[in-house]
Amino acid sequence: MVKDQEFLKLKASYCLDLAKKMGATDASVVVGHSISETVNFRNKSLEASDRSDGLALSIETYLGKRRSSISSSNLLDENIKTLIEKCFETTKITPEDEFNSLPDKNLLSKQISSLNLYDQTRFENDKKIKYLKDLEEAASSENQIINTESSFTENKSNFILANSDGFCDGYKTSSFTTSCVTVAKDENSMERDYEFSSKRHLSDIKQASDLGNKSAEQTIRKLNPNKIGSEKISIIFDKRISKGMLSVFASAISASAIARGTSFLKDKIGQQVFANSINVIDKPDIIKGMGSQNFDSEGVNSNTLQLIENGILKNYLVDTYNGKKLNLQSNGRSGGTTNLYFENGNISYEDLLKKNLKSLYITETIGHGSNLVTGDYSVGATGFLVEDGEFRYPVNEITIAGNFKDMFKNITLANDLELEYSVNSPTMMIEGMTVAGK
Amino acid sequence: MSNFFNKSDLTRQDVDKLVSETLNNCDDGELYLEESKSESILLDDNKIKSSNYSSDLGFGFRAISNEVVAYSYSNEISKDSLKNSSENLKSTLKSIKGTYNHEIPKSNKKFYKDINPIEQKTLDSKLEVLNKVNEFLRKKDGSVKQVTASFAGEQKSIEIIRSGGESLTDVRPLIRFNVSVMLEKNGRKETGVYGIGGRQSYDDYLKNDNWKNVCEEAFRIASVNLESKPAPAGEMKVVLGPGWPAILIHEAIGHGLEGDFNRKKTSAFHNLMGEKVASEGVTIVDDGTIDNRRGSLTIDDEGTPTERTVLIENGILKNFMQDRHNARLMNTRSTGSGRRENYRHIVLPRMRNTMMLSGNQTQDEMIKSVDKGIFAVSFGGGQVDITSGKFVFNCTEAYEINNGKIGSPIKGATLIGDGPSILKEVSMVGNDMMLDPGIGTCGKAGQGVPVGVAQPSILIDKMTVGGTKI
Numbered sequence: 001m002v003k004d005q006e007f008l009k010l011k012a013s014y015c016l017d018l019a020k021k022m023g024a025t026d027a028s029v030v031v032g033h034s035i036s037e038t039v040n041f042r043n044k045s046l047e048a049s050d051r052s053d054g055l056a057l058s059i060e061t062y063l064g065k066r067r068s069s070i071s072s073s074n075l076l077d078e079n080i081k082t083l084i085e086k087c088f089e090t091t092k093i094t095p096e097d098e099f100n101s102l103p104d105k106n107l108l109s110k111q112i113s114s115l116n117l118y119d120q121t122r123f124e125n126d127k128k129i130k131y132l133k134d135l136e137e138a139a140s141s142e143n144q145i146i147n148t149e150s151s152f153t154e155n156k157s158n159f160i161l162a163n164s165d166g167f168c169d170g171y172k173t174s175s176f177t178t179s180c181v182t183v184a185k186d187e188n189s190m191e192r193d194y195e196f197s198s199k200r201h202l203s204d205i206k207q208a209s210d211l212g213n214k215s216a217e218q219t220i221r222k223l224n225p226n227k228i229g230s231e232k233i234s235i236i237f238d239k240r241i242s243k244g245m246l247s248v249f250a251s252a253i254s255a256s257a258i259a260r261g262t263s264f265l266k267d268k269i270g271q272q273v274f275a276n277s278i279n280v281i282d283k284p285d286i287i288k289g290m291g292s293q294n295f296d297s298e299g300v301n302s303n304t305l306q307l308i309e310n311g312i313l314k315n316y317l318v319d320t321y322n323g324k325k326l327n328l329q330s331n332g333r334s335g336g337t338t339n340l341y342f343e344n345g346n347i348s349y350e351d352l353l354k355k356n357l358k359s360l361y362i363t364e365t366i367g368h369g370s371n372l373v374t375g376d377y378s379v380g381a382t383g384f385l386v387e388d389g390e391f392r393y394p395v396n397e398i399t400i401a402g403n404f405k406d407m408f409k410n411i412t413l414a415n416d417l418e419l420e421y422s423v424n425s426p427t428m429m430i431e432g433m434t435v436a437g438k
Numbered sequence: 439m440s441n442f443f444n445k446s447d448l449t450r451q452d453v454d455k456l457v458s459e460t461l462n463n464c465d466d467g468e469l470y471l472e473e474s475k476s477e478s479i480l481l482d483d484n485k486i487k488s489s490n491y492s493s494d495l496g497f498g499f500r501a502i503s504n505e506v507v508a509y510s511y512s513n514e515i516s517k518d519s520l521k522n523s524s525e526n527l528k529s530t531l532k533s534i535k536g537t538y539n540h541e542i543p544k545s546n547k548k549f550y551k552d553i554n555p556i557e558q559k560t561l562d563s564k565l566e567v568l569n570k571v572n573e574f575l576r577k578k579d580g581s582v583k584q585v586t587a588s589f590a591g592e593q594k595s596i597e598i599i600r601s602g603g604e605s606l607t608d609v610r611p612l613i614r615f616n617v618s619v620m621l622e623k624n625g626r627k628e629t630g631v632y633g634i635g636g637r638q639s640y641d642d643y644l645k646n647d648n649w650k651n652v653c654e655e656a657f658r659i660a661s662v663n664l665e666s667k668p669a670p671a672g673e674m675k676v677v678l679g680p681g682w683p684a685i686l687i688h689e690a691i692g693h694g695l696e697g698d699f700n701r702k703k704t705s706a707f708h709n710l711m712g713e714k715v716a717s718e719g720v721t722i723v724d725d726g727t728i729d730n731r732r733g734s735l736t737i738d739d740e741g742t743p744t745e746r747t748v749l750i751e752n753g754i755l756k757n758f759m760q761d762r763h764n765a766r767l768m769n770t771r772s773t774g775s776g777r778r779e780n781y782r783h784i785v786l787p788r789m790r791n792t793m794m795l796s797g798n799q800t801q802d803e804m805i806k807s808v809d810k811g812i813f814a815v816s817f818g819g820g821q822v823d824i825t826s827g828k829f830v831f832n833c834t835e836a837y838e839i840n841n842g843k844i845g846s847p848i849k850g851a852t853l854i855g856d857g858p859s860i861l862k863e864v865s866m867v868g869n870d871m872m873l874d875p876g877i878g879t880c881g882k883a884g885q886g887v888p889v890g891v892a893q894p895s896i897l898i899d900k901m902t903v904g905g906t907k908i
Binding site for chain 1: 445482483485486487488489490491492493494495496505506507508509510511512513514519523526530561562565583584620622626627628629669671672673702703704706782784818819820821822823824825826828829830831832849850851852853854855856902903904905906907908
């Protein structure tokens with residue numbers, strides 16, 4: 001069983017009391033406990049099982065405007081005492097930073113509303129095994145599939161965040177995650193693809209056979225790929241890739257990147273950064289949402305934020321420290337976005353495929369080719385050539401490149417948004433990018 | 439060396455007995471204990487932004503029978519916790535019986551000293567270096583708009599207890615010093631990053647004001663990029679400089695030669711043992727035995743002494759990298775490549791220091807032989823799709839080559855290639871093999887481990903460059 005609130009509160013207040021006693025002017029602490037169990041399958045038989053049980057503690061101590069932190073997994077009182085002593089000694093010799101402080105008391109979350117983020121259902125390993133058997137049975141039904149690997153992870157967590165201004169709160173969360181990776185082979189090629197499902201509640205997880213079938217189908221259609229020539233072409237990003245554009249956008253508008261001046265979106269508040277049909281929302285209070293939260297990692301209340309309205313940048317993601325630097329109030333985004341999404345566009349998926357005579361549909365990218373300072377983007381990609389709205393043949397060993405500043409302004413979104421994960425996007429088309437191939 | 443049980447309710451005899459009882463009917467497994475102490479100190483935006491110390495202690499208990507691995511970890515070292523884990527392993531493997539393999543090779547060679555680098559330099563003197571870096575770079579040139587500098591240090595003590603009470607231990611120091619600088623000129627911004635590190639004390643790397651060299655290199659890379667033009671798009675010849683660009687070898691070849699992917703036949707290399715996979719003159723080794731290198735290990739995380747494993751010899755595929763589990767299932771021996779990020783993770787076959795050895799040509803000859811292509815000197819990260827064999831890596835410093843001469847710098851671009859065929863496109867191997875500066879971290883299955891790479895300059899006849907200019 002995951003440790004209860006009382007146990008975690010006891011540890012948290014022990015830490016705060018001790019830090020105060022040693023002379024810290026302020027302190028904050030997070031104590032968490034997490035239990036997770038994973039079963040791994042391969043080719044329809046058990047491959048591994050893995051159980052983890054972990055406590056974690058992190059403390060920040062302040063002496064005026066000096067601050068330092070420690071973290072540990074060892075929660076014995078004796079060890080905590082040694083660590084807080086060490087932390088406070090370090091604080092004393094760390095230089096002052098005028099922006100260091102606990103969050104503004106008025107902004108702290110006052111009450112917790114139930115977001116239904118915890119499902120106490122215990123899915124025994126035997127049941128996980130049954131689920132994965134069904135999944136791999138479905139995944140391996142076509143004879144081109146030569147290898148299947150799948151896993152099911154159940155996680156239960158609890159935490160308490162407390163600070164010396166009296167904030168002390170936390171809540172339990174759970175997650176159930178299952179994934180499948182399939183390998184398909186023919187005379188000319190071997191390809192891999194995947195499918196997964198991750199939910200707060202067990203009953204919302206996709207059917208095992210659906211997941212297996214989808215993974216197999218996505219893998220088989222990649223067999224026997226071609227390399228295409230280098231050209232400018234309109235690119236359609238499958239939903240699992242298009243949401244990555246939002247993650248890049250979120251990193252570029254974090255107050256820390258803005259304050260440091262290392263973002264291509266610095267000083268762009270109030271300006272057009274996306275095509276004028278685009279709206280981006282970050283909504284923390286979605287029931288059962290994978291990114292939902294009652295407060296951010298500093299205890300600050302978080303409300304729904306419209307980040308982009310008709311293409312115009314409205315807000316940065318602000319935490320206490322960087323907010324002070326920028327002269328902005330924290331908007332409860334220390335730790336980043338919550339449930340982030342593009343609002344739907346007004347064209348169907350089918351019409352998006354047909355919009356150009358020829359386009360490239362991307363299902364996977366590899367590499368770390370996003371430069372947040374310049375906005376330059378260049379990654380390896382795999383996908384399909386689309387002509388007249390039809391998938392013609394698989395494509396690989398190509399790169400796609402552009403600059404986010406231009407790409408964001410040339411986005412067209414389909415109307416197929418599903419709010420499944422913490423970052424969500426409809427299918428996306430971007431015109432004017434370069435493909436490098438032959 | 440840590441004594442993992444002196445603060446618990448366990449005696450050494452209790453532990454040995456429990457480990458033997460749990461593992462006796464299994465093919466392999468061990469109790470892995472780990473204590474780590476780490477620090478990170480960061481200067482950013484003219485200030486000491488954070489100073490963090492962290493201590494972690496825990497165990498991972500593993501039992502393997504046939505193809506099934508049962509694993510359980512906890513950060514509570516106690517009788518109850520260990521018993522729970524043992525029960526957990528037994529219940530997973532209840533229907534599968536094995537025969538424990540007691541054999542494990544021994545060596546008394548050590549590739550680094552038992553030091554704690556965190557305690558070998560005072561916090562004050564670390565802060566002083568970071569402040570000096572900031573001042574030095576900001577004074578150096580008006581275009582410097584942002585400086586980030588950091589120290590990261592760690593000492594990790596491990597003990598492996600096997601069935602029968604055999605115990606193997608290691609103490610591993612690791613440090614890294616990093617500088618990143620952003621320049622702004624005529625409305626353009628570019629960054630340059632450089633770092634150094636390995637398994638010695640901070641001062642071994644920082645003597646003779648070596649931090650200045652790190653600053654100069656970061657500044658140089660950023661300055662080059664301020665002048666960069668859009669990169670070309672399409673297939674062309676590529677000259678790679680020596681040292682860090684060997685992450686091409688790591689991505690294109692290294693991952694595909696790890697034992698697990700080949701046992702499962704999901705690697706593009708699984709049926710190529712003994713075949714020609716590279717041009718003549720190409721020899722690649724994975725070496726865990728180089729003194730004080732970031733990827734070196736005295737013993738791996740299963741207790742096997744590391745070694746220098748020849749992967750490709752003169753173009754022919756010779757060996758995969760193995761941990762005990764995959765080696766047993768493939769009827770071969772462990773190459774001392776079993777690694778894990780920490781006690782929370784299972785062991786996987788991983789790279790250590792992956793190196794292409796020198797040939798006898800010069801970089802000059804390579805550049806002169808190219809009509810149109812690029813010269814890539816420094817890289818960010820890379821990634822590979824093991825199954826299709828396609829890999830990428832990102833240039834952070836590269837130049838055009840026109841008619842045998844190095845031309846203008848080009849913007850960061852991704853290079854993409856095909857692992858099993860790329861080394862057949864290597865037409866010249868340089869005589870200038872160089873190790874990387876000690877900064878690599880390799881990710882696999884969500885686990886990061888420190889690694890090294892090395893290579894001489896090489897000429898690749900055909901590779902796709904992912905620029906924007908057609």
